[in-house]
Amino acid sequence: MKQHLGRQAGVQKVDVNLLDGKVDVTPKEDGQIDPIQLLKATYDSGVTVAEMELTASGKIVKDSSGNLALQVELNRSFAFAPNELSKGLEPLAGTQTIVTVRGQLYKKAGKKKADLSTPLKLLILEVQKEVQKKE
Amino acid sequence: MKTRTGRRIALLLLLGSTVVVPVARAQVKHIEMRVEGMT
Numbered sequence: 001m002k003q004h005l006g007r008q009a010g011v012q013k014v015d016v017n018l019l020d021g022k023v024d025v026t027p028k029e030d031g032q033i034d035p036i037q038l039l040k041a042t043y044d045s046g047v048t049v050a051e052m053e054l055t056a057s058g059k060i061v062k063d064s065s066g067n068l069a070l071q072v073e074l075n076r077s078f079a080f081a082p083n084e085l086s087k088g089l090e091p092l093a094g095t096q097t098i099v100t101v102r103g104q105l106y107k108k109a110g111k112k113k114a115d116l117s118t119p120l121k122l123l124i125l126e127v128q129k130e131v132q133k134k135e
Numbered sequence: 136m137k138t139r140t141g142r143r144i145a146l147l148l149l150l151g152s153t154v155v156v157p158v159a160r161a162q163v164k165h166i167e168m169r170v171e172g173m174t
Contacts, residue, residue: 001173010163021173025166033163042170051169058161072161098161108171 001045008041009033021050031073035105040116052106053125060092060099068093070101070122078105081121089127100128 005014005025010033013026023042027033035054042049058072063079068086071077080086080103089099103122 001170016173018173021170023168023170025168027163027166029162031162033166035163035166038166038168042168047173048171049168050171053167054163055165056161056163072163100164 001042001047004045005038005041008038011038034076036116036120039106043116048108049106050108051104053102053104054122055100055102055128057098057100059096060089060094062093070099078103078122079119081123083124085124085127089124092130098131100130102126102128 001023002014002016005011005023010028010030011025012028013024015024015026017023025033025038035052039049039052056070056072056078058070058077061069061071061077063069063077067079068082068090069077069079080089085101089101092099101122101124103124103126105120105122
């Protein structure tokens with residue numbers, strides 16, 4: 001699995017802890033990493049993902065449906081699962097402020113197989129910092 | 136003496152203007168997964 005994940009775009013380093021089943025992925029700075037693709041690649045390697053958390057920085061944007069999202073690349077954003085922390089970020093929508101958040105992108109529900117065809121939502125667990133980006 | 140102080144101030148100003156300020160950047164910084172069925 002380590003080699004399989006290490007071959008994915010944008011992956012710099014993969015650390016696997018067999019004892020507690022933890023997999024740490026360090027992305028390259030090229031911004032090519034796609035967490036959803038990583039999730040699929042993990043399933044392809046024959047193991048089940050119970051949970052995926054990520055730390056990411058980006059701008060707060062509102063999508064066409066008015067949902068808040070974290071935009072990490074021009075063509076990549078993660079819609080927020082609404083909670084108190086995401087509500088607190090609403091005033092920053094559409095601004096140049098870069099926010100770093102830690103959140104849960106995926107959690108296995110029961111014994112059901114993961115449905116990766118629908119977009120996953122990022123449940124914010126922690127807002128780490130906000131930096132006003134200069135134009 | 137005054138020239139020396141002047142040089143020091145000029146050097147400090149030069150260093151101050153070249154200090155690299157970390158730029159906030161949008162990116163995925165870290166991903167952590169908990170997996171099951173790994174041998």
